[in-house]
Amino acid sequence: MKKMGFTHKTYYIAESVLLLVGFSAAAYFSSQIKMQIAFISTTLVGYIVLGVIHHKTHHNLKIKIVVEYLLVALLVAAAFLFLNSSRL
């Protein structure tokens, strides 16, 4: 149980760092839409990969879960593009 708790903690720290760094970089390049797209895309791909690794580590990875991570990431990507539709 201890090992499982530690794995979860490490995973959530890694995810938090990834998201904070990725979105901070995107915010820093607020005047460069291409840089923002690059940072947000990379962050979202990293988010999906981390999610999949996390579930794989815990032996409960199903295609349904991969699709869920993909859809949540797509939802964020769609919202970002919608917000910046006038800049594209």
Added chain:
Amino acid sequence: MKDFLLQLFIPHQHNNFRAKLLHNSTLFILVIFIFLLSFLFHTIETRHPDILGISYSITENEILVKTNQVRQENGLSPLTLNAQLEHAAEVKASDMFYKNYWAHFAPDGSTTPWLFIKNSGYEYLYAGENLAKGFTNSSDIVNAWMKSPTHRENMLSSRFKDVGFAIVEGKLQGEDTVLVVEMFGSQNFIPTQTESKTTNEEKPTNNNLLGQSQQVVKIPVQPKSYITEPKIDLALGTRTISLIILFLVLGAFVVDFIFTEKKRITRIVGHNLDHILLVIIFIIFILIQKGGGVL
């Protein structure tokens, strides 16, 4: 209706103990809905910018008044609009759009801010340049310049007596934007306080200019501005819709997280905490993102 909303947001046996909003099929519909909305907004914005578009209010007068306001607050004399500097700023803006760059110096090395000023006929003793793009109002531009140390130094330099602006809309590096160029200068400098030289400020090496009397030709300056007032502000509209959707999804994930933790229900789904983290950080990103940049 009540049952529908309950199924949509609250986990219970009728939605397989997972809010319907969080089912993959609903998330997929939501993604498609946002993409369609983006397409619809983009189409309306392109065809009817008077109905749906970004509301801009950038005027030369507002920037000048606010610049002089901060100068006066710091005990400095106000800047005077100069037609030659305005011309230099306009040519600089056109050059950036034409050569597709966002910098003080053209990447190919062909132009410098000082070249535009010299070519306009303004014989400067000191000169400086501030740039801004992607802002929607004059206040945000002046505030952004004041927050940046080098731009602030230009704004609050006692060496400068004249100023000229260009406010030009166009496509820069693949992005539709409004570019603001602010050129500072002085021809007869009477020092009022000790200052350090900024990176955006140049003193010519030609000492003959020192103390040289210059006859400035006063050209009537046309009021310049970029104001668009569509019926619906696109920026406000997209921001509001996005935040509503994201808060609904976030709320559903939080309720689901609390529910599963309390009831100890095991399901084949992703970690709610992952999604909650992502959505919260993205919402913070939306709230802090201003869109404009200075250089």
